[in-house]
Amino acid sequence: MIKMTLKDGGVREVAEGSTILDVAKGISEGLARVALAAELDGKVVDLSTVLEKDGSLNLLTFDAAGGKLAYWHTTSHIMAQAVKKLFPEAKLAIGPSIEAGFYYDFDVARPFTPEDLAAIEKEMAAIIKADAPLVRSTLPRAEALEKMADEPYKQELIRDLPEDVALSFYTQGDFTDLCAGPHLASTGKVKSVKLLKVAGAYWRGDEKNKMLQRIYGISFPKASMVEEYVTLQEEAEKRDHRRIGKELDLFSMNDQVGQGLVLWHPKGAKIRYRIEEFWRKKHLKNGYDLVVSPHIGRGELWETSGHLGFYKDGMYAPMEVDGQDYYAKPMNCPFHIMIYKENMHSYRDLPYRWAELGTVYRYEKSGALHGLLRVRGFTQDDAHLFVAPEQMPTEIRRVLRFSLDLLKDFGFTDYHIYVSTQPKGKSVGETEQWEAATIALKEAVLAEGLECDIDEGGGAFYGPKIDIKIRDAIGREWQLTTIQFDFNEPERFDMTYIAADGSKQRPYMIHRALLGSIERFFGILIEHYAGAFPVWLAPVQVKILPLTDRNKEYADKVAAMLIDLDVDVEIDGRNEKVGYKIREAQMQKVPYMLVLGDKEMEAGLVAVRSRKDGDIGTMTADDFADKVCKEIRDRVN
């Protein structure tokens, strides 16, 4: 038996493995989560317990997901207490824990300054030192409203809850907050706090609401963990694609060109070429056909597609030509549909898989732009599938498999799949269609032996979708692939095919972008590899470093041989020491360097240096060529 001393002073004895329901009986009021402090075997442990919906007992350690949740949530309360002490006029909004750390939103007369943050951190240290216990209590609605008389945002939250729910509060010292928990036993459990930044945030995330001041922070049980966190942040900063894009001269954005419009420099364009070339070949090999469509189209087209109705805010303003409005395309689909409609189609011809690296322009809010990850002009690796309903399930599986295969080619093998279902509000299409499509999506995931999370109501109004998020080299998630059903456009464009019985039928339409957009994908690739691209993608694959002018001719010969094999070679013939040239090639992340001096020239060899392993000795030029060509072919990192 485990003896647990509860925060309210009571003692419970529970058998190991018993559920929290046994422990929490009489104090939880059926709430989904309850926080406790307890003794295990007579020893006080840092034990906040989370009551999961299924009643399982989750003993919290910091490293458990729930542990972090409680830890950071308690820290956010401590911050709120500190802010209330320093800024008594501040009104509290909400303060949850997030993926990494926590925040709290405040309504204050003026924004917080860095000095304010320092003062708040200091105040928090005092609260932590006081080690006040967090005491849970509940109140009926009317009394809860009265208790929060000075907190309009809290009152709004209370009013939105069902009337019969008892509201829980957590009190630490002189500070009480409306809160569902869970929390640590006392403020002293929090050891090391760092407030990170201040940002504006709309109340309830709605831009029509007042903008509040949000303070982000993070906390850990050990100071060393703060250092680890900071180190990871620094690592992420070093990998920042904007920084590496500059250092490796890959791309730029320009004030005069316009916001969110990318200039691809020669080295960046080289990588893009390699990505696109590979992408096209792979699509052709996998049953796709390539199509090409223009960058602009008449207003009437966008009227028919419905984009002018539901997507106008996302489109560039029209340009007038010969009395007609033309719009830059925000999507490629209407063009592909027009190709479809150019002919009659038999069920025998389906499915069509039409792919295009289609450049689109979307008006993104200026504040949303972010390096290559969010731009206004970008190229989607788009394709549209037009399939007969009975083909749909196998077709979905096929797209999913193809997608994961393509991601693997680029070094992304760790991913997370989400299926988004019909949104609650308005949506187009028949219920049966939605159901069949959603089932096909889920079953495709299962049939491939994969798992997925369901994003209930997360689909677009025109259809359900699968999204794939990949995990990069330092553990961050990025959304790349999206596979979306469209019940809207086939209807609007009155797309048909002739079925076996001679009747006209409506095909299913699936949009899919596997890499997402080339720009965004490139940005993520840069960060994933920290600029050190695999040999097959590297803009310069081999850098030849002749030692003296005497060796230049030999360098030219080796270079010509490699270039003939489609290897990308540069010669650094500058009058510099070899150490200097190596340093530069190394910083440019060139996979291989060939040092060519008199010795190599006389023996007909090349001295190979790899960016990863340094000097790897000499070999014949042919052997080296074989090695590099094989690595390029096999897409070796």
Next chain:
RNA sequence: GCCACUUUAGCUCAUACGGUAGAGCAAUUCAUUCGUAAUGAAUAGGUGGUGGGUUCGAUUCCCACAAGUGGCUCCA
């Protein structure tokens, strides 16, 4: 778009109080022809994001605009 912050040489950053800017790297030139992450010297480079205001005088203070950064919203 909203909140906050930032904007000085190609890059990274200095100039406490208002008295018209300085360093490293890069570039250019010269010398050096060298063996696995920086050879030395010299030269050049800036109407301080743009426009306006305050002031005898503005890179410095104020305002507007633009771009960027971190968030909110949105999303490939």
